[in-house]
Amino acid sequence: MFVGSYTSARLALTTPPDCCCNCGGHGQLEFVDTPMKQVRFFFVFGTELTLTESFPYCAGCKGSAKRARHGWLAKGIVYCLVTSCAFLGLVMSHALLPGFVAGSLFYSALILSALLTAGYYTTRKPKRAGGTYYQPVELTEAWIGDKHIARFELAFHNARYAAAMRRSNAELIDAGVFKIQ
Numbered sequence: 323m324f325v326g327s328y329t330s331a332r333l334a335l336t337t338p339p340d341c342c343c344n345c346g347g348h349g350q351l352e353f354v355d356t357p358m359k360q361v362r363f364f365f366v367f368g369t370e371l372t373l374t375e376s377f378p379y380c381a382g383c384k385g386s387a388k389r390a391r392h393g394w395l396a397k398g399i400v401y402c403l404v405t406s407c408a409f410l411g412l413v414m415s416h417a418l419l420p421g422f423v424a425g426s427l428f429y430s431a432l433i434l435s436a437l438l439t440a441g442y443y444t445t446r447k448p449k450r451a452g453g454t455y456y457q458p459v460e461l462t463e464a465w466i467g468d469k470h471i472a473r474f475e476l477a478f479h480n481a482r483y484a485a486a487m488r489r490s491n492a493e494l495i496d497a498g499v500f501k502i503q
């Protein structure tokens with residue numbers, strides 16, 4: 323599968339500097355561009371839409387702005403790559419391995435890489451309590467009209483920041499253009 327069409331746009335929302343949009347913390351906040359992606363597949367073709375908006379982050383959460391969550395496809399690619407490396411590693415250290423591993427290198431590589439991949443994804447932890455390691459805002463839906471975005475929906479990790487966004491963008495929400503999940 324491949325992505326054949328890319329569309330990107332900049333949003334012009336009101337993003338209040340009430341608190342960090344990730345952990346909800348106060349203090350020194352910095353506005354950081356947050357690219358939110360939506361990838362859709364139709365058989366083997368895909369379209370990727372990126373909407374960018376800058377949100378306030380504290381120093382500890384700043385790094386999460388561009389850290390998109392991996393979907394099942396990205397996780398599958400990571401798993402395949404890890405499997406190839408694990409298989410190569412096992413082949414090269416063949417002589418040193420215990421008999422039951424050396425006898426079934428391919429299956430051993432599959433199991434080893436499944437453990438490594440699962441371990442990698444479960445140890446991604448946020449730096450601050452209440453925050454998330456990944457982007458704290460996701461583009462959950464977008465409807466594209468004739469060369470413009472007709473409607474879009476965002477989901478915020480932090481409920482307090484979601485409430486602040488609702489208050490600051492009431493007009494767009496009332497008009498049905500913007501929705502917060």
Ligand SMILES: [Zn+2]
Binds near residue numbers: 344347379383384450
């Ligand atoms: Zn924060």
